[in-house]
Amino acid sequence: MSEIAKTPEPPYYVTIFANQRTLDDELGYQEMAARMNELAMQQPGFLGADSARDGDGFGITVSYWRDEGSIQNWRERGEHAEAQQRGKHNWYAEFSVRIARVERAYDFKK
């Protein structure tokens, strides 16, 4: 079973990426997604991420960051910026990005 990301006490920041995949280039998409995951984990200020995609290609990725500057740096990192451009051309029919400041959090485990 998946592990839900463990994050420090708020406040911290989050990007919410909701997206609808096209039916194109599944292999290229998978390679990019794995590579971006690997890169994000090396990025200063990265705190973790959760991701789910349903059978219709609708997905949500939530990534957690120490501060807004860390998100900005990740957004502008060369290889990631290139992936964003390819995403618009090939992989996503539609997406939304929201940047938010986490103020409260709690969790539950059986």
Add this chain to the structure above:
Amino acid sequence: MSEIAKTPEPPYYVTIFANQRTLDDELGYQEMAARMNELAMQQPGFLGADSARDGDGFGITVSYWRDEGSIQNWRERGEHAEAQQRGKHNWYAEFSVRIARVERAYDFKK
């Protein structure tokens, strides 16, 4: 294809619910989820929601709200509070809830 929620200009609030389903009571879970969706849409301050669940039962639901008070009212609404309790007993092996203030947003459509 799914429609990504349309929301007003920030600021507004979001709850991020990441969760791992148990393998139990799929029918009861589906009924509850449909009913909570229906109730949330009637709730004052509700702006929309996006949701995805993968084949392993890991899901993320993001719901958007006008302000923190609207989230609090929804959390405490009787039928929803009851669903939260049943969720801990039956439906979720693990979950996290984060409440955050959306500060920036943008979207893309082909």
